[in-house]
Amino acid sequence: MKMLRYILFPIVPVYYLVTWLRNKLYDLGIKKSKSYNFPVICVGNLSVGGTGKTPMIEYLISLLKNDHKLATLSRGYKRKTKGFQLANQTSSVETVGDEPFQFYNKFGKDILVAVDSDRQNGIKNLEKENSDVVLLDDAYQHRKVKAGLNILLTTYANPFYRDFVLPTGNLREPKKGVNRANIIVVTKCPENLLDDDKIQIVKRINPNEKQHVFFSSIKYSEEVISINKTVKLKELSSFTLVTGIANSKPLVDFLNEKNLKYQHLNFKDHHEFSKQEIESLKSKELIITTEKDFMRLKQYESLKEKLFYLPIEVVIDNHQKFDNIIKEFVSN
Template sequence: MVQSALAKALLAPFSLLYGLGVSFRNWTYRQGIQKSINFSVPVISVGNLSVGGAGKTPHIEYLIRGLSPYLELATLSRGYRRKTRGFLMVDRQMNAEEVGDEPLQYARKFPGITVTVAEERAFAIPEIMSRRPDTQLILLDDAFQHRAVRPGLNILLTEYDRPFTRDYLLPSGRLREWRSGYERADVIIVSKCPRELSREAADQLIEEIAPLPHQRVFFSYYDYAAPYYILDHRYRLKMEENVSVLLISAIANTDYLIRHLKEKAADVHSLDYEDHHYFDRRDLGNLQLRFREMPGQHKAIVTTEKDATRLELHRSFIQKERLPIFVLPLAVRFHFDQGPEFDTLVRDFLLNFKA
């Protein structure tokens, strides 16, 4: 704790410089020096103030599940750490290196929607409408700081255990911009809440966030399903108390996931990598070695859906070595029966949208 406080103190001047740069950029948008563009198609943005880990992908998927049966929708992501450039329509036969892990996940799970990647969202949206003129809604993934597009509905996520109200600017903290940036949000979702959350604890956090009169606050958590085999979704892993799990992950924060696994398995070991890390053959060899060293006969390797898209780049190795890698799917749920309330808010936005 002392070292952490000392590190924050040493990095504070750099955070101040970073914050001044962010303030200047936001000022240019407020003054109209840089323009935020409105589009004639409804746009919903899902993002956060901090770097990674708040659960943008599962919440985008929640919106897709609820809206895709009724609307022609498209997702637009940057395609972080992909090895290509420019605008791309994502096909489920592509790989993570071409389009990024999260867009590939959307394309494979929801084949009926349009999935796209591009660095410049303001140029990508007209491209989407040109190629898919029937599109009725665009979901922007991780675009809270992308001011060039003005979304009709701006959804901000913040983690229950690490809310933006207790965080600091990069590099001494995890915030991409000042805490006051939350004021641009229409909806604030406190994500990754405990499955058992009291109304009192929620109210205390609402008081801490201090939402503006127009802002609505929701509380969500993850509902995990049975893990499926990475190379064949028909085979499921039955999580039991006698099963030992080796978790391999390259996501921003595994605390919530590990808590879930510890409730289901005998013991949990983990191999952690930086967010969006591309696993190489050495990583797979290390995984194989660590798995073999684990005691007992009832054991399995577990990973996330996002990590699975990058592990699949080594499909032949996984198949040859018969690595029992299982993928843990999840879905977003809302506390306090807020699901219908959130759905109604989104529906009303779409019904009242005017170009």
């Protein structure tokens, strides 16, 4: 795969020019963006792959759900439905996608969860539901909507400033796209990241005077959860780890630090499990997976008693400042 990316390097200037020109047309107002008279927050990234958008959306939900009629709006990647869908008790991964289904399972009593590849149409429908704050999931490049607040995520291990545009690198657009962000969060940092390291990263990001830079890390639970019970990690003798996410390394590192014994079945992001793969999983004694993959796998009756997920949450350095910026934005 790496060799193919190097071979495709001559295409990089073409991709760069096309994405740069598209953004320039929006910046100049030739292509139109729609603004809204209520708070719209976009969480996204410059790169393909996992930067931690889902736990960040969940952090924002927890922060705002008690004081607002909050809605999330996602594309609904790999769902089997079309157009606008509002999650309800009959929804599934097939109808709304895995991440929105996860939001609904966790917060469905407190918020609205919607999907629509046309974000303008999605927001219009959420206005009819009287939502007063909308969180846009993975919509940084969806410039037909002009969010009032843009939160850009970039990982500690693979920051945008060390990357190239597709197809040789992972960037969806040129690095200058960072200029649209109001908040930049360096995600998946080591818990003990030194202040000197943070200073050097901020220098490389080179934020303007209106941009805020924060650092976040992933906190894994000490327990795994199934449909009907909870078990402490330290009580597990051995298990099969099943992951279908963009980057499983942080999870694997965490489990290895715990000296846990397991077999790892690693699939691509948003993996759709085949009948053969489900049959193979039926033979496993205990399965630990991510919360997103749990949403896909829990529908199989044969796996319910052996299937658990490991919860995660995002921890933001200087979270009080971060929270205040968000709350101030939605209050104005």
